[in-house]
Amino acid sequence: MIARAAVCPSPPLxxxxxxxxxPVLPELRAxxxxxxxxxxxxxxxxxxxxxxxxxxxxxDPGGRLDLAAWAPGLGVRGTxxxxxxxxxxxxxxxAAGYAGRRVMQAVGEAEPAAACLRLxxxxxDSAPAAAxxxxxxxxxxxxxxxxxxxDERAEPFDFAVEQAIKDGDMAAIAALDPALARELMATGRxxxxxxxxxxxAGRAPAGEIVYADAPFGVGYLVAVLAAPGSDGGQAGxxxxxxxxxxxxxxxxxxxxxxxxx
Amino acid sequence: MAIVNRTPDSFYRPxxxxxxxxxxxxVHEVVAEGADILDVGGVPAxxxxxxxxxxxxxRAVPFIATVRAAxxxxxxxxxxxxxxxxRAACEAGADLLNDTWGGWDPKxxxxxxxxxxxxxxxxxxxxxxxxxxxxxxxxxxxxxxxxHVLKLAGRAERAGVDKARIIIDPAHDFGKNTWHSLEVxxxxxxxxxxxxxxxxSASHKDFVGETLGAGIEDRLAGTLAVTAVxxxxxxxxxxxxxxxxxxQALDMVAAIRGDQLPARLVRGLA
Numbered sequence: 001m002i003a004r005a006a007v008c009p010s011p012p013l014x015x016x017x018x019x020x021x022x023p024v025l026p027e028l029r030a031x032x033x034x035x036x037x038x039x040x041x042x043x044x045x046x047x048x049x050x051x052x053x054x055x056x057x058x059x060d061p062g063g064r065l066d067l068a069a070w071a072p073g074l075g076v077r078g079t080x081x082x083x084x085x086x087x088x089x090x091x092x093x094x095a096a097g098y099a100g101r102r103v104m105q106a107v108g109e110a111e112p113a114a115a116c117l118r119l120x121x122x123x124x125d126s127a128p129a130a131a132x133x134x135x136x137x138x139x140x141x142x143x144x145x146x147x148x149x150x151d152e153r154a155e156p157f158d159f160a161v162e163q164a165i166k167d168g169d170m171a172a173i174a175a176l177d178p179a180l181a182r183e184l185m186a187t188g189r190x191x192x193x194x195x196x197x198x199x200x201a202g203r204a205p206a207g208e209i210v211y212a213d214a215p216f217g218v219g220y221l222v223a224v225l226a227a228p229g230s231d232g233g234q235a236g237x238x239x240x241x242x243x244x245x246x247x248x249x250x251x252x253x254x255x256x257x258x259x260x261x
Numbered sequence: 262m263a264i265v266n267r268t269p270d271s272f273y274r275p276x277x278x279x280x281x282x283x284x285x286x287x288v289h290e291v292v293a294e295g296a297d298i299l300d301v302g303g304v305p306a307x308x309x310x311x312x313x314x315x316x317x318x319x320r321a322v323p324f325i326a327t328v329r330a331a332x333x334x335x336x337x338x339x340x341x342x343x344x345x346x347x348r349a350a351c352e353a354g355a356d357l358l359n360d361t362w363g364g365w366d367p368k369x370x371x372x373x374x375x376x377x378x379x380x381x382x383x384x385x386x387x388x389x390x391x392x393x394x395x396x397x398x399x400x401x402x403x404x405x406x407x408x409h410v411l412k413l414a415g416r417a418e419r420a421g422v423d424k425a426r427i428i429i430d431p432a433h434d435f436g437k438n439t440w441h442s443l444e445v446x447x448x449x450x451x452x453x454x455x456x457x458x459x460x461x462s463a464s465h466k467d468f469v470g471e472t473l474g475a476g477i478e479d480r481l482a483g484t485l486a487v488t489a490v491x492x493x494x495x496x497x498x499x500x501x502x503x504x505x506x507x508x509q510a511l512d513m514v515a516a517i518r519g520d521q522l523p524a525r526l527v528r529g530l531a
Contacts, residue, residue, distance in 0.1 A: 013526070021525065022525035024526070216527055216531035217531065
């Protein structure tokens with residue numbers, strides 16, 4: 001079963017090496033590191049990294065991100081080169097000093113919801129106390145400067161995901177529409193639905209939102225969740241009112257926030 | 262290397278730093294813009310040869326002392342071919358002797374050695390200082406440049422100049438027509454391949470103007486193109502009037518070469 005899960009985004013700029021001399025969003029990296037630290041304590045039997053790929057497939061657990069694909073000038077090659085979300089997941093585990101067993105699971109980006117849920121359930125059954133690191137992004141159409149330009153449906157879509165994670169509402173995650181997600185360039189949809197399948201598509205304990213913002217027009221969500229009946233009760237506890245912090249576009253978002261009103 | 266001339270009649274913006282306060286203001290400006298070296302000259306390259314040693318010292322040396330007092334760590338170069346001027350400049354705090362006239366005064370290297378200063382060994386085709394090239398021709402201009410600057414570098418080393426403080430310079434326009442200057446630019450890699458650090462001094466020069474058909478005020482783009490090509494081929498010191506633009510051009514080339522990280526990258530990575 002899944003004892004604990006963390007959700008992190010997978011933009012290439014999460015790799016510090018890729019952003020040049022400027023750190024660019026150090027707060028996002030710090031949020032991911034914090035979430036992964038929570039994921040790894042207490043120590044799991046295995047960490048299952050889930051992220052979108054061209055097809056559903058298990059990758060080499062020893063694989064890393066091939067930075068040279070994004071920055072040929074750096075001359076750093078990861079072999080074998082994992083799909084971006086899995087490679088960044090491996091990077092986060094490395095940064096946390098995790099040397100235990102890994103499973104690198106790609107889920108096809110076009111995989112129907114039912115297949116994602118089944119994949120999640122089977123991954124959950126594969127180990128008695130697994131941790132799941134889910135690498136996925138919200139819409140890339142959150143602002144006019146976003147990679148996919150602006151779509152007015154993007155922000156409601158991302159907020160709905162954030163709210164579902166916060167409420168532990170895996171049924172809402174399971175119900176995300178793959179077609180809409182594709183239109184909104186929300187590349188995390190399939191991986192999030194694997195998470196829903198792994199935790200059981202009902203109601204899980206509340207998740208804790210560590211970061212939620214779209215500073216470059218792509219929705220980034222960092223969260224920690226625990227499975228029903230696990231020791232994950234710490235997840236989701238925070239001072240009341242913190243979730244009412246105002247949304248400041250482009251600002252560092254280290255506090256949990258929700259949709260106004 | 263930023264140029265600040267203590268002359269009333271240099272070719273580019275003559276007299277702009279003739280006034281001492283204006284010259285000092287310019288120093289503050291170029292340092293703020295990122296210059297690592299300041300090159301102070303008291304005599305323009307063009308004829309007639311009408312500035313005496315005493316006058317050259319009067320123009321350049323007290324100013325060097327003033328700059329040295331204001332900037333203890335700035336590398337100060339003096340643009341002179343005369344050993345008397347060089348000696349006085351070193352006593353006032355100069356670190357580098359920029360001998361654009363190709364070693365005309367052999368005592369210059371001795372002064373550099375005595376003072377622990379550096380020296381620029383350049384090629385002027387054997388021209389007497391402050392004269393213009395007249396129908397100059399070379400069987401192979403780069404071979405001539407290399408032969409001469411390497412001979413000067415060896416002479417400086419034997420005179421006792423610290424090997425790490427010897428720079429070579431093809432000296433664009435000096436003893437060269439525009440074809441020659443284009444050729445030494447194209448083949449600058451042959452100079453960098455010698456291992457000596459190479460200085461490139463092309464800012465607003467006539468070969469840029471003739472190549473582009475550009476007047477004196479319209480040569481910045483051409484200068485930056487020469488700068489970029491020189492940097493790509495490994496030149497290390499760039500003697501210029503425009504520090505900010507040169508810095509940007511050099512930072513760009515350094516990033517293309519992979520010698521320096523870009524400033525801040527997000528495009529396509531979000």
